[in-house]
Amino acid sequence: MSSEEFFNEARELLPGGVSSPVRAIKPYPFYTAFARGSKIFDVDGNEYVDYCMAYGPLILGHNPPAVKRAIVRQLDKGWIYGTPIEQEISLAKEIVKYYPSIDMVRFVNTGTEATMGAIRAARGFTGKDKIIKIEGGFHGAHDAVLVKAGSGATSLGTPDSLGIPPDFTKHTLQVPFNDIEAMTDATDAYHHNIAAVILEPVMGNVGPILPEEGYLQEIRTLTKENDIVLIFDEVITGFRLGMGGAQEWYGITPDMTALGKILGGGLPIGVVGGKKEIMENISPAGKVYQAGTFNGNPVSLTAGLATIEVLHRKKIHQKVNSMGDELRARLRDIVDDHGLGYTVAGIGSIFKIFFGDEVHNYQDALKCDSKAHLGFFGRMLKSGVFLPPSQFESNFLSSAHSTGDIEKTINAYEANLA
Ligand SMILES: Cc1ncc(COP(=O)(O)O)c(C=O)c1O
Structure with a gap:
């Protein structure tokens, strides 16, 4: 069955079709078949570089x-x-x-x-x-x-x-x-x-x-x-x-x-x-x-x-935190190059683009353009990059993310932000 078919069935059985609200993506969420390292694979045959990482636990990637x-x-x-x-x-x-x-x-x-x-x-x-x-x-x-x-x-x-x-x-x-x-x-x-x-x-x-x-x-x-x-x-x-x-x-x-x-x-x-x-x-x-x-x-x-x-043993934090620094710097370049006025935020291996001005608290975050972010999320998914759909969630790097993943991600950001 396809993700769409699964979701249509799930809607009859689970409130909103999901087991936790953040997973409810319109028109339907993809259903995962399996995941490995930095990648998640859906039942429809698509492959994504995963920055949702189950909303945070998977700092070593999927199934280390x-x-x-x-x-x-x-x-x-x-x-x-x-x-x-x-x-x-x-x-x-x-x-x-x-x-x-x-x-x-x-x-x-x-x-x-x-x-x-x-x-x-x-x-x-x-x-x-x-x-x-x-x-x-x-x-x-x-x-x-x-x-x-x-x-x-x-x-x-x-x-x-x-x-x-x-x-x-x-x-x-x-x-x-x-x-x-x-x-x-x-x-x-x-x-x-x-x-x-x-x-x-x-x-x-x-x-x-x-x-x-x-x-x-x-x-x-x-x-x-x-x-x-x-x-x-x-x-x-x-x-x-x-x-x-x-x-x-x-x-x-x-x-x-x-x-x-x-x-x-x-x-x-x-x-x-x-x-x-x-x-x-x-x-x-x-x-x-x-x-x-x-x-x-x-x-x-x-x-x-x-x-x-x-x-x-593997000093993972050094690796993922410097990957985070590099990623944020390159995202800032993209945002600046296109004069978007968005804010690249994060620390260590956590990152995000706020679709709005600098964010210091909740009220600032609410002013961001969450509708534009949702459209961006959909375009990123089509480019093979899975970000948490909401403007109000953080993206996570893992030690499984490779240089190739980062390049693919940067290219996708460049294309989809522009
Ligand atoms: C900061 C923080 N505290 C508590 C929780 C709740 O944790 P759990 O989803 O494991 O119940 C979360 C979940 O995302 C969280 O981000």
Whole structure:
């Protein structure tokens, strides 16, 4: 069957025809047959250089052999036990080694569960109710954070979801990114009752937006002064910008960290990590309840360990980050040559062209021409390059991307932007 035929069938069975909103592409999404390295192949016989990379986890590309071997070895021994296993300790040691802000971890299954667990632990630890999040910051699809959230929620223009009673989100305050005054005003107004500030240190779900000089440090100081738990959501940036994520890149020590994506080597995972005094409140050590049948899944842990080993041994970040620098520079040349007035953004192996002026926060991102971006996405697909369709998502490089892939990509950008 063709992608179109599959989608027509899926629409009857799955809301919107898909299992997650960002996958709903008009008139229909391509259905993947298989993927290898930097390429993804659809059931219609097309091949694409992939920069969606499953929205971030695949820093080594699709099916890297070392990770595949580790997964197969684990499958031979079984894939879920419901008991503790050695890999929990091994992976926890790796995380603690690369993230000095983390003393202890709780393994969960998704980034959503990671931020949910971190917020609950922060509230349990401080005994306070409110949290501050950043407008356009996406922390997964749970009630407390689905307010002016990025990712699919932004694309669909429905940042607030039906089905969430206002009482559930009344404790969620919003401030713009890169605006320390707004953050200070919010903490002043509610400082006795703010449990946590949660943010992506580099925003990733409205396209990549970097923190301005000193912004993260000022937030660190402000939260410390007000006994507020600072949660870095590093679901995207963790093990992406470098082994130690954005906190290493910018030299900031949060109190808690949410990890996911790359850490599972492409299999479902999430991590709530933080200082011992906070983490020891999590059940069964403490009274903040958190549990899960699939927590610490042996296959995800094994894939994560293998991924971290390759990242370290092959110094992958140096490679992908310099590829990112080169790609962004060449994209800037194209944008300038054509006088488009667009903005090339990103950091390390993350990149994106905003179809608009400089972007410092969510409101700036919303001003971009997302309709033009969608048309561009379609043309790129026809040229054999798969980018996340939305203006509000980031593109990801992997170590599997070759010089040939980059040349093909640059040519496609040149042709389709012009
Ligand atoms: C920064 C951030 N936090 C949390 C999440 C949620 O992670 P998951 O999709 O694994 O639930 C995402 C997902 O894209 C994310 O980008």
